[in-house]
Amino acid sequence: MSDELVFYTNPMSRGRIVRWMLEEVGQPYRTEIMGFGPPMKGALYKAINPMGKVPALKHGDVVVTECAAICAYLADAFPQAGLAPEPGSKLRGPYYRWLFFGAGPTEASVTNKALGFEIPPERSRMCGYGSFSDVMDTLESAVTQGDYLLGDRFSAADVYLGAQIGWGLQFGSMERRPAFEAYAERIAARPAAIRANEIDNALMPEQKAG
Structure with a gap:
C-alpha cells in the first residue's frame, strides 16, 4: 500500500x-x-x-x-x-500467543493490581489471567527462552509486550525480576x-x- x-x-x-x-x-x-x-x-x-x-x-x-x-x-x-513470522511458519503461533498475552492477561493483571483490585484465590478461575503471580511467572519464563520472545528473532510482539514490561519496571507496577530487567534493557537499546x-x-x- x-x-x-x-x-x-x-x-x-x-x-x-x-x-x-x-x-x-x-x-x-x-x-x-x-x-x-x-x-x-x-x-x-x-x-x-x-x-x-x-x-x-x-x-x-x-x-x-x-x-x-x-x-x-x-x-x-x-x-x-x-517484524512478524510468515503466516504458516512455526513461529507464527508463539508470535500471536505473546501479542495477545500482552493485550489480555498482562494488561488486565497489571491494571487491576495498580488499582488495588485483589482477586480472591477462590475466584481466580473466573478471571482470565488467574492471578498476578501467574502472569509474572509466565512472563519470566517467556523472556528467558532467548534474547527475544521468539528466541533469537525480534518481532512486533517484543515491541508490544516489551514496552509493557519496561513501563512496569519504570513505574513499579511489575515485579523487579532480573530476567525482566535484562530483557527490558536489551530491547530498549534498539535504535528504533x-x-x-x-x-x-x-x-x-x-x-x-x-
Whole structure:
C-alpha cells in the first residue's frame, strides 16, 4: 500500500508503543498530536476512534485502534521490516500467543493490581489471567527462552509486550525480576526504540505548555 500513514497520539500515552513500532517499520508517517479532554473526545476524532482514546492509525482508508492490533497490522502491512513470522511458519503461533498475552492477561493483571483490585484465590478461575503471580511467572519464563520472545528473532510482539514490561519496571507496577530487567534493557537499546523515545520526549514540554 502506498497510502499515507497518519498516527494519532499523545506523548503521555500508550501511543509511545506505536511510535516505537512505526520507527521499527521505517516507513514515512505523519503524526497528529491529540490533547486529552475535549480534543480527544470531540466529534472529529471520535470519527476515527469512537472510544475517544489514543493511539489510532489511519493507513489510507483503513483505521486501526488498540496497540496490539496496530503493531500486528503494521508488521503485516510492511513485511519487508521482518517484524512478524510468515503466516504458516512455526513461529507464527508463539508470535500471536505473546501479542495477545500482552493485550489480555498482562494488561488486565497489571491494571487491576495498580488499582488495588485483589482477586480472591477462590475466584481466580473466573478471571482470565488467574492471578498476578501467574502472569509474572509466565512472563519470566517467556523472556528467558532467548534474547527475544521468539528466541533469537525480534518481532512486533517484543515491541508490544516489551514496552509493557519496561513501563512496569519504570513505574513499579511489575515485579523487579532480573530476567525482566535484562530483557527490558536489551530491547530498549534498539535504535528504533531510542529514536521513538527521543521523538516523544521532545514533544512532552509542548504538551505541558499547552
